[in-house]
Amino acid sequence: MSFFSAIGSFIMQPLYYAVSAVLVGFHNVIGLVLDPASGAAWALSIVGLTIVIRAALIPLFVKQIKASRNMQMLQPQVKELQKRYGHDREKLAQETMALYKEAGTNPFASCLPILLQMPIFLSLFRLLDQAAKNQEGRGILSDERATEFAHSELFGVQISKTFIGADGDHGVQIMALVFVLAMLVTTFTTQRQLMTKNMPASAMTGPYAQQQKIMLYVLPVVFAVGGVAFPIGVLIYWTVSNLWTMGQQFYVIRRNPAPGTPAHKAKEERERRKGKLPASDDTVTGTVVDEPPTHQRVQPKRQSKSQRKNPKKRS
Template sequence: MSFFTSIGSFIMQPLYYAISAVLVGWHNFWSLFFDPESGAAWVLSIVGLTLVVRAALIPLFVKQIKSSRNMQLLQPKVRELQKKYGHDRERLAQETMALYKEAGTNPFASCLPLLLQMPIFLALFRLLDQAAKNEEGRGILSDERATEFAHSELFGVQISKTFLGADGDLGVQIMAAVLVIAMLVTTFTTQRQLMTKNMPESAMSGPYAQQQKMLLYVLPVVFAIGGVAFPIGVLVYWTVSNLWTMGQQFYVIRRNPAPGTPAADAKAEREKAKAIRKGKPVPTEVVEAEEVVEDRPAPRVQPKRQTKSQRKKGPQNRGPKGS
């Protein structure tokens, strides 16, 4: 067991140095304005670390959005393959992967930002957890600064404490609970934003859509359950990261929505209104988008349910037209 622990520690060591370097750098900056031992200086340092990590992941996020959009647009073709090769799972898998390769997309690309964030998240958790419990620094975070963090307070609450380890401190429990709820709400909102605004109707069914719907409810629950064991400082990191994701996703969907989605219709309406307001001709792509919307089949009207006696009477027993 110690062998695997040593391997894990060896792998995480570079992350400890990288994360602690950014964290200490921000702490040096905020110490110019706040008491270095205050919770404000440490919380703002964690926020700064979050912004640095998320800024570094922007290229991967853009790739994730593009991959997710391509996956949505390919769903009608995927369903055709399922009808054709549903009896042969191996052939279905081969044809589906060939379709993804031809379209230049990868079903696993949408998970990359989350997967790359997890080691960073775990390293930050271990860094702050060791500082809180043992007042022991890692990377370039010295033992002295680890002790400062362990005892730092924000609004009278130690940010190194967890909800489960509050020892009856109501302030810690309230702050931790608020951050866990914020983490849950932002995760749910981000996922729902993607499904309701940037998914065409044709992609709202099938395995990919079912996967998205499952994540919509499963991820917030997972984070909520795990969040009660995270130090308040770690909850700050994850909540700020979720807010960044929500804002970044809103910007990308608004500026570059997938065709045939509510977000694309809303963008066409904005551009049309802008052109009319400035007295300019409506852009061609906006006109084409409106034509696509108009050409969409109208929703099927379900016939009214009739009683058994009404069905027996039939049309011959109904009153004359216009009566």
């Protein structure tokens, strides 16, 4: 086990230096305004670290949104391939990959941001966990600053503590639960936003759509269960990262929605109101077209008594 631990430590060492450099850099700047030993200074440093990481991942995030959207929109064609080649799995796999290639999408592209974030998240977790438990620094985070972080408090709560390691401290438990619930809600909202706003109705059926629906409910629960073992400082990173994802996805969907989706219709409606698009068939300059006039019944001319008795006189 020591051999594998050494390999893991060797691989993670560059990340420890990168993460700790950004964290300490923000702490140095924020420490000029706030007490460097305060939990607020360390919490804001973690927020700054999160923003830097997520800003660096913007190009990959855009690719993830497009890949996930394209995967959903290709589902009707994938279903047709399944009907045609369902008896031959090898042929089905070849034709499916050819379809993805022709459409310019990759099923693995939607996983790239998550895969790249996991080592960063793990390095931050190990960095703060070791600082909290052993007052031991890694990278450029010195032992002195690690000890400072371990004892820093935000609203009277040590942000190095975890929910399961609160030792009966209700303040720690409440703050940890608040961030865990925030993680749960933001994860669910982000996933649901993508499915309800940027997916056409035809793409909401099939195996991939069912997988997305399962993940919609399973992922938040998994994160919530795992979150009770993370230091509050790590929960701050995760929550801010989720909020960034939610806002970034909202912006991308609003500005570049997929055709035939509710988001695309909403964008067209906004552009019509601004005069950038002509009015739709059922509207003229923003007003409802008047209904065609109904045919009124022609009333017969009033006849005299003599005309009613003698029809020849009517003419």
